[in-house]
Amino acid sequence: MIAPLRIALADDQALVRAGLHALLERQGIEIVFEADDGAHLLELLATQPVDVVLSDIRMPGVDGIEALQRLRERGDTTPVLLLTTFDDSELLLRATEAGAQGFLLKDAAPEDLRDAIERVARGDTLLQPVSTEAVRTRYQFHAQDAPKERFSEREVAILRLLAGGYSNKEIARSLFLAEGTVKNYVSVILEKLDTRDRTRAVLKAITLRVI
Structure with missing residues (x-):
């Protein structure tokens, strides 16, 4: 039996996290922990490794991009999939340069979310919008x-x-x-x-x- 994918979920909105948590669990994905900002995410990742980090790109304090930069600076190569919206053009460029494996629009279909997580977990990149x-x-x-x-x-x-x-x-x-x-x-x-x-x-x- 194939072990379920283990992910970390970061978003500052509790309702969004709850919705994503329920959705992903129904799709057979294990949520190891949730974080409400990038600093909390980094703290938990230090002791609880996961297969993929699913994080909002916009969060107060330490946002998704800064968390990604700090993660890479400490040598952690865990794939990071960032949730974004259409108006994040400059942020997408910064995130690409920081080493994000992929982006996903927040209004993506549930099956697209699962597919994106599986793809970055196996080493693929999902850079749509493309910025390389x-x-x-x-x-x-x-x-x-x-x-x-x-x-x-x-x-x-x-x-x-x-x-x-x-x-x-x-x-x-x-x-x-x-x-x-x-x-x-x-x-x-x-x-x-x-x-x-x-x-x-x-x-x-x-x-x-x-x-």
Whole structure:
């Protein structure tokens, strides 16, 4: 019999923790302990090893990113999966550089949450929205390639979904928009990045740190 995955759960909201705890237990995942901030998480991890850390990226005091940095500084390589929202673009970049194995949107489906935990536990990375130095190194752009205009929060959210390979229809469903509205947003995004190709637009947006 395969032993259940053992995880640590960190979130400053008690109701969120309770909901995630119940959900994960129903999926056969063992919650070894819960923490209400990053400092508490680090304290407990020192004596109770787990397979994966599932942490909110935004917490008062020591947040998910600082906890991750401190974890890596003390030589702990436990995979960390951060829960995030669409408006965390700068935080996602910082977390990637700090060594996060993955991100998951807070409104993800339960089966996606279990899949993400299993993937990072076996060593995979789940960087959607994608933000990697490897992409930036491979696709270099010059100053004149900078976006013509600043991107709105909604446009950044759509760019992230494009980076994850989502179609206009899937983006519309995720953001509760009409498919035609998403198509218009994508056209504006391509115009701002001066390209007609969605893939190149995503690569360019990553390189220029738009996402």
